[in-house]
Amino acid sequence: MQVIRNVSLFIVVLVLPLLGEAQPGPINANQGIIDGPVMRTTIPTKRLIPYDYQREADVVWSKRVWRSLDMRQKLNHSMYYPLDGYDSDGNWIRHNTHWSLWTVIKTEILAGNITVYSPYNPVAYTITDGDQFKYPILPKAGGNYNSDSVYREELSFYLYMFGEESDVPYVDIYGYDSIDQYGNLVYPPREMMPYSSKDIVSYKLKEDWFFNKETSTLDVRIIGIAPEIYVRDAQGRITGKKELFWLYFPECRYAFNNYLVYNEKNDAxxxxxxxxxxxxxxxxxxxxxxxxxxxxxxTYRVGVDALLQAEQITEEIRNLEHDFWSY
Known part of the structure; x- marks a missing residue:
């Protein structure tokens, strides 16, 4: 008999508590209350500064690189912390003064302000070209996360980790295996757990370095960003990393522009x-x-040799700018 894995019903129960309030960060906006010597309004209300316009004819050299931002690095802790979590009722617990990058990303995705792009071809899963932003996850016209159940279910595969499928079907009141109207065994839904900040071990960046002959400057543009998690085997051993999804960074800038990042040197x-x-x-x-x-x-360097190769690429980009200014 054909096996039915009932997932969608379970998704609705767990996903809806995630929504919470879509707000520009944890800001105290109570009238008459100032939590500190001044009210922090610069970051939450500031307008986005657009990139300078670049003519194709002015870009005489460019190099595309992909980077990994390891959250274990101390300099990246301001993006990794504070960690979010969930209580026993499934409520999303977020920090009350500042949020991690993952908390910001997930909040804006659920609010519909950022488009999620699948990291692989939906037809051929072996093709991983998500950094080209070919496969957006979009609701129906006029729909959103709350109203479009199909979009909500599809998005859950990028925001949740799934447990193993059960081999034991439901049992009816008479002690027999539960069967649906088509004669198929009905199995319990897979256990689901939303990804939290601690699960995001790194971010992958796609960026372009280029030299503009009109301004005689070497500049860089981040094109995309992708959160990554560990992939583990049946024994729980780490076997690699997996991209959850890709985000188009110029679109993310409108969301990132109004969220505070902790500065350990100066709270002001x-x-x-x-x-x-x-x-x-x-x-x-x-x-x-x-x-x-x-x-x-x-694929051709391992360990220290890979780090040396990465440093060599960085040095080549630096030297190129110097060569352009040499007469």
Missing amino acids: QWMSYDDLFWKRRFASTIIKESNVYDRDIS
């Missing part, structure tokens, strides 16, 4: 997540550059 000088990426206040390692083989560094 907190920046936004957009400022953090623009000022490149993060630690990263190059894991791939554009090349004729379209291969990652890990």
